[in-house]
Amino acid sequence: MTTTDDSRHEGAGADALALDVRKSAILNAVVTEYIGSAQPVGSQHLMDAPGVSVSSATIRADMAALERDGYLAQPHTSAGRIPTDKGYRFFVDHLVGPGALDPVGRQQVRQFFDHAHGEIESMLEKTSGLLADLTDCTAMVVGPSHETSTVRSVQLVGLGPRLALLVVVLADGAVQKQSIDLAEEVDEDRLADAARHLAAHALGHPLSQIQPSAPNSGDPVTDAVVAAAVEGLRHLGSSEPGDQLFVGGSSRMAAAFDAVDTVRSVLTILEQQLVVVTLLRDVLDRGLSVAIGAEHGVEPLASCAVVVMPVWVDGEVTGTVGLLGPTRMNYPQALAAARVVGNRLGETLSEARR
Amino acid sequence: MTTTDDSRHEGAGADALALDVRKSAILNAVVTEYIGSAQPVGSQHLMDAPGVSVSSATIRADMAALERDGYLAQPHTSAGRIPTDKGYRFFVDHLVGPGALDPVGRQQVRQFFDHAHGEIESMLEKTSGLLADLTDCTAMVVGPSHETSTVRSVQLVGLGPRLALLVVVLADGAVQKQSIDLAEEVDEDRLADAARHLAAHALGHPLSQIQPSAPNSGDPVTDAVVAAAVEGLRHLGSSEPGDQLFVGGSSRMAAAFDAVDTVRSVLTILEQQLVVVTLLRDVLDRGLSVAIGAEHGVEPLASCAVVVMPVWVDGEVTGTVGLLGPTRMNYPQALAAARVVGNRLGETLSEARR
DNA sequence: GTCAGCACTCACTACAATGGAGTGCCAATC
DNA sequence: GATTGGCACTCCATTGTAGTGAGTGCTGAC
Numbered sequence: 001m002t003t004t005d006d007s008r009h010e011g012a013g014a015d016a017l018a019l020d021v022r023k024s025a026i027l028n029a030v031v032t033e034y035i036g037s038a039q040p041v042g043s044q045h046l047m048d049a050p051g052v053s054v055s056s057a058t059i060r061a062d063m064a065a066l067e068r069d070g071y072l073a074q075p076h077t078s079a080g081r082i083p084t085d086k087g088y089r090f091f092v093d094h095l096v097g098p099g100a101l102d103p104v105g106r107q108q109v110r111q112f113f114d115h116a117h118g119e120i121e122s123m124l125e126k127t128s129g130l131l132a133d134l135t136d137c138t139a140m141v142v143g144p145s146h147e148t149s150t151v152r153s154v155q156l157v158g159l160g161p162r163l164a165l166l167v168v169v170l171a172d173g174a175v176q177k178q179s180i181d182l183a184e185e186v187d188e189d190r191l192a193d194a195a196r197h198l199a200a201h202a203l204g205h206p207l208s209q210i211q212p213s214a215p216n217s218g219d220p221v222t223d224a225v226v227a228a229a230v231e232g233l234r235h236l237g238s239s240e241p242g243d244q245l246f247v248g249g250s251s252r253m254a255a256a257f258d259a260v261d262t263v264r265s266v267l268t269i270l271e272q273q274l275v276v277v278t279l280l281r282d283v284l285d286r287g288l289s290v291a292i293g294a295e296h297g298v299e300p301l302a303s304c305a306v307v308v309m310p311v312w313v314d315g316e317v318t319g320t321v322g323l324l325g326p327t328r329m330n331y332p333q334a335l336a337a338a339r340v341v342g343n344r345l346g347e348t349l350s351e352a353r354r
Numbered sequence: 355m356t357t358t359d360d361s362r363h364e365g366a367g368a369d370a371l372a373l374d375v376r377k378s379a380i381l382n383a384v385v386t387e388y389i390g391s392a393q394p395v396g397s398q399h400l401m402d403a404p405g406v407s408v409s410s411a412t413i414r415a416d417m418a419a420l421e422r423d424g425y426l427a428q429p430h431t432s433a434g435r436i437p438t439d440k441g442y443r444f445f446v447d448h449l450v451g452p453g454a455l456d457p458v459g460r461q462q463v464r465q466f467f468d469h470a471h472g473e474i475e476s477m478l479e480k481t482s483g484l485l486a487d488l489t490d491c492t493a494m495v496v497g498p499s500h501e502t503s504t505v506r507s508v509q510l511v512g513l514g515p516r517l518a519l520l521v522v523v524l525a526d527g528a529v530q531k532q533s534i535d536l537a538e539e540v541d542e543d544r545l546a547d548a549a550r551h552l553a554a555h556a557l558g559h560p561l562s563q564i565q566p567s568a569p570n571s572g573d574p575v576t577d578a579v580v581a582a583a584v585e586g587l588r589h590l591g592s593s594e595p596g597d598q599l600f601v602g603g604s605s606r607m608a609a610a611f612d613a614v615d616t617v618r619s620v621l622t623i624l625e626q627q628l629v630v631v632t633l634l635r636d637v638l639d640r641g642l643s644v645a646i647g648a649e650h651g652v653e654p655l656a657s658c659a660v661v662v663m664p665v666w667v668d669g670e671v672t673g674t675v676g677l678l679g680p681t682r683m684n685y686p687q688a689l690a691a692a693r694v695v696g697n698r699l700g701e702t703l704s705e706a707r708r
Numbered sequence: 709g710t711c712a713g714c715a716c717t718c719a720c721t722a723c724a725a726t727g728g729a730g731t732g733c734c735a736a737t738c
Numbered sequence: 739g740a741t742t743g744g745c746a747c748t749c750c751a752t753t754g755t756a757g758t759g760a761g762t763g764c765t766g767a768c
Contacts, residue, residue, distance in 0.1 A: 042730050055742050062730065078730050078749045118533060153511040157523045163706070165527055169511045173519055175531045179472060179706075250604065251621030260614050267605030267621075351535075352517070396761050409711050414762065432718045432761050 017290035025051030040080030063138035125212030132249025137325035143244035194225035265300040309342035379405030394434030439647035486603025491679035497598035498672035561591030588702035619654040663696035
């Protein structure tokens with residue numbers, strides 16, 4: 001309870017998170033150093049850190065206090081300190097400024113988005129690669145949800161006597177398809193008829209708000225096709241969003257850990273799209289941009305941290321970019337990269353929409 | 355040159371690959387044992403192997419000969435033997451019978467394909483997961499190439515005043531899209547006109563054989579749109595096939611090796627779609643179904659083996675299923691699984707096509 | 709050709725000794 | 739009273755030294 005046994009302390013506010021200026025500087029230095037070296041850092045190495053111009057003995061005392069308060073930990077008695085999850089948390093909350101990307105990275109981002117074009121999926125895929133390159137982390141990009149996007153065109157294409165393909169184009173340029181099994185043979189004219197009825201029923205509505213029953217056309221065969229197609233549309237609208245996740249640079253997880261078991265369990269998680277998408281959404285919903293260690297509640301990722309950034313398209317959050325790395329990841333760099341890429345991605349998508 | 359110094363030898367054919375019956379049995383046992391245990395196997399453990407009813411001393415002599423001929427290797431002097439790439443090669447060429455999947459696996463495959471439906475991409479994705487589950491290897495599925503598939507429908511959907519989306523449906527059910535930048539504003543009617551002209555020009559032809567120039571319509575604006583769209587069509591036809599690769603179970607690579615470096619380099623390769631697709635095609639083109647170690651010429655995969663199986667759709671090879679594992683992977687199981695899944699996948703795709 | 713026996717090799721393990729980085733504590737100092 | 743140099747202590751990591759055992763190659767007998 002005596003976290004601030006020092007005279008100079010800044011506003012001992014609601015929670016006991018406030019730290020001595022020097023203790024902050026020490027914590028800052030430990031985290032920064034450990035992020036770089038992955039080795040426990042001792043009091044000697046901190047003497048020439050900025051904001052810490054005291055002897056190693058004093059640093060030791062402060063470090064002992066920081067350990068008591070749960071910000072630092074010791075792998076073993078005669079080792080240096082490493083940050084705990086709580087330590088990282090304080091670091092990202094109080095010690096990491098807004099921060100900008102390094103010039104090389106800025107250049108990379110600019111070049112990428114200047115040449116971004118074509119299909120949205122391949123662009124998102126490439127964006128995940130870019131983020132991974134920038135940060136040396138595994139990157140995740142969740143594509144814009146099409147929930148609110150309205151139907152711009154529907155089409156029925158016959159592929160076989162009893163098989164048709166429903167092709168839907170949404171206002172944001174997404175194309176979705178769904179094969180429709182037909183109860184009986186339907187010729188091209190009937191399909192075209194059905195497509196017209198379908199268009200009248202669905203155009204301008206979001207997929208999720210399409211009414212289950214379409215008005216009758218008078219022709220029972222056409223009506224059956226329309227009914228099947230409406231079912232298909234509704235199915236598209238309710239399908240899980242997992243198919244819009246792009247993971248890039250998963251090999252970087254292997255570079256981040258030296259225990260092959262950890263790598264395996266993390267990769268296993270990354271293969272489960274639903275888990276990843278849910279994780280990112282959860283973190284975002286809790287108003288966080290960083291989730292460290294146990295904070296995100298996915299056990300196999302206990303030694304990982306997640307950085308998320310929403311993607312705004314036309315004033316609405318429709319996508320997410322995320323980074324996954326070890327808890328000792330480079331937070332300032334990761335935050336800056338995620339922010340910049342998320343923003344530029346949002347801008348690019350907004351432009352494409354109009 | 356005296357690889358067959360024994361009286362019983364089977365047709366000392368073109369190359370000196372023929373081996374003593376007993377030596378074959380020993381090699382077989384070593385490979386089988388090593389695949390299971392990942393430990394060098396010694397002469398003692400082989401005494402009760404099938405086809406080897408001799409003393410350990412005799413086995414030692416044979417193993418020494420097998421080592422001289424390059425089929426086996428010793429990690430160090432006083433260790434057992436492990437197979438070399440050449441040893442594995444002999445194993446798969448001469449010692450692995452056609453082989454069938456275990457009943458549980460067969461059941462899994464049956465169940466999977468009985469319920470396979472819907473979009474082709476998601477089915478291929480899930481197929482890669484199935485193969486990975488069956489074999490505990492990383493699985494790769496290359497989707498049917500759309501090179502020969504004919505255009506079934508083309509459509510132009512306006513997304514903005516100067517932006518249209520070209521949506522193409524191919525006869526095999528594939529949907530491709532390409533955004534088209536328009537030089538000037540074009541209204542819906544003109545787009546529909548252009549789409550009609552486009553359809554007349556392209557319908558029934560494979561994407562790759564669409565002529566660069568379409569007949570004039572009389573209206574210069576429409577013609578400009580058609581020209582841009584034809585350009586888009588041809589671009590789709592010539593685009594690299596990389597986007598049709600699905601990799602499943604990449605986490606299994608982490609379980610296969612205990613050197614984290616190896617895992618990283620293999621994962622890096624798996625992220626390069628073009629490399630993987632080229633690799634699979636190369637192996638197939640050389641008439642092989644297995645490529646071991648250095649045989650496939652991708653250095654970072656030197657400690658890996660690849661199993662490939664073509665996917666026949668309507669009497670034509672249009673896709674590939676592949677497995678990637680350590681050179682000590684379970685070849686009989688992998689071959690059986692790849693064969694069964696490849697066949698069933700081909701059948702399912704053929705059915706969907708008609 | 710096969711086999712039992714034997715000497716030999718060499719990774720693996722356990723154990724003690726050493727060095728060093730880092731700590732906590734304390735008395736002296738500013 | 740916070741800071742500091744000094745000091746004893748802890749414990750990991752490294753090195754050196756057997757001892758063990760699995761496995762081999764060789765040889766002479768059958």
